[in-house]
Amino acid sequence: MNAMLLLMDINQGDIVLEAGSGSGALSLFLSRAVGPLGHVISYEVRKDHHSIAKTNYQNWRAAWKIEHTVEWPDNVQFINEDVSTAAEGLKMKIFDAVALDMLIPQNAAIAVVPNLKQGGVCAVYLANITQVIQLLEAIRTSRSALFCESIIEVTHRKWLVHPVTQKNGNTFQHMKSKGNMVEDLTCRYENDELSAEQSEDDEILVSDRAEPPYVAKPHLCQSSHTAFLVKLRKFNPPDTKKAPGDDC
Ligand SMILES: C[S@@+](CC[C@H](N)C(=O)[O-])C[C@H]1O[C@@H](n2cnc3c(N)ncnc32)[C@H](O)[C@@H]1O
Numbered sequence: 208m209n210a211m212l213l214l215m216d217i218n219q220g221d222i223v224l225e226a227g228s229g230s231g232a233l234s235l236f237l238s239r240a241v242g243p244l245g246h247v248i249s250y251e252v253r254k255d256h257h258s259i260a261k262t263n264y265q266n267w268r269a270a271w272k273i274e275h276t277v278e279w280p281d282n283v284q285f286i287n288e289d290v291s292t293a294a295e296g297l298k299m300k301i302f303d304a305v306a307l308d309m310l311i312p313q314n315a316a317i318a319v320v321p322n323l324k325q326g327g328v329c330a331v332y333l334a335n336i337t338q339v340i341q342l343l344e345a346i347r348t349s350r351s352a353l354f355c356e357s358i359i360e361v362t363h364r365k366w367l368v369h370p371v372t373q374k375n376g377n378t379f380q381h382m383k384s385k386g387n388m389v390e391d392l393t394c395r396y397e398n399d400e401l402s403a404e405q406s407e408d409d410e411i412l413v414s415d416r417a418e419p420p421y422v423a424k425p426h427l428c429q430s431s432h433t434a435f436l437v438k439l440r441k442f443n444p445p446d447t448k449k450a451p452g453d454d455c
Pocket of ligand 1 (some may be wrong): 288291333
């Protein structure tokens with residue numbers, strides 16, 4: 208979510224288009240980023256998802272009110288409609304940015320270009336790289352005013368930080384904390400090959416110093432990435448047929 212907000216360079220007061228609403232989670236982040244002076248229009252084609260997003264958003268606002276003196280801005284308009292065919296509803300609306308998170312975003316991206324301001328960014332969240340290729344190819348063949356400025360992969364790298372073991376396998380007496388050694392059940396090894404390798408590494412670092420000896424390293428078992436984010440910027444080149452000074 209934060210990476211998407213950064214790509215779009217969203218500011219207080221901005222008007223942002225989102226599709227699809229899904230659970231409404233991204234809508235919340237957009238809502239806070241544009242603030243009370245801004246506005247988010249969020250399209251969702253499925254009736255059930257549209258209702259969930261609306262409910263989640265209002266529940267969030269109600270929960271926020273309990274702990275804060277200032278209300279969460281009521282600045283998201285949820286619309287139950289296919290964004291690719293929403294041209295009529297979007298007529299005359301110009302957005303500072305567009306956020307797309309859907310299975311096949313190419314039709315939507317191309318359809319909303321006229322409503323994106325010159326220089327505005329359309330950020331697209333995609334789960335796999337083949338979807339990224341399909342998106343770029345659709346944009347290339349449509350000859351729309353969108354240009355791909357960057358493609359980034361958002362990853363989270365799990366680390367292990369825990370007290371080292373002594374050569375005899377015991378942990379140091381004065382160590383109370385177990386660091387983040389709590390076993391991730393989804394990450395158990397079928398055989399102990401990797402675990403054995405891991406404990407060998409840890410033994411190398413055994414120390415007799417008084418301060419707590421710790422080992423910190425990337426976890427051997429990594430979960431996958433969270434997303435590919437494609438940054439498309441709208442740019443309509445100036446009319447090259449005009450001679451310099453024609454506008455004067
Ligand atoms: C991955 S979910 C979005 C998750 C959302 N960003 C969140 O934070 O929960 C994708 C959503 O896009 C919706 N969708 C797919 N195609 C659409 C379209 N053409 N117009 C509007 N919504 C669409 C799907 O019904 C689904 O709810």
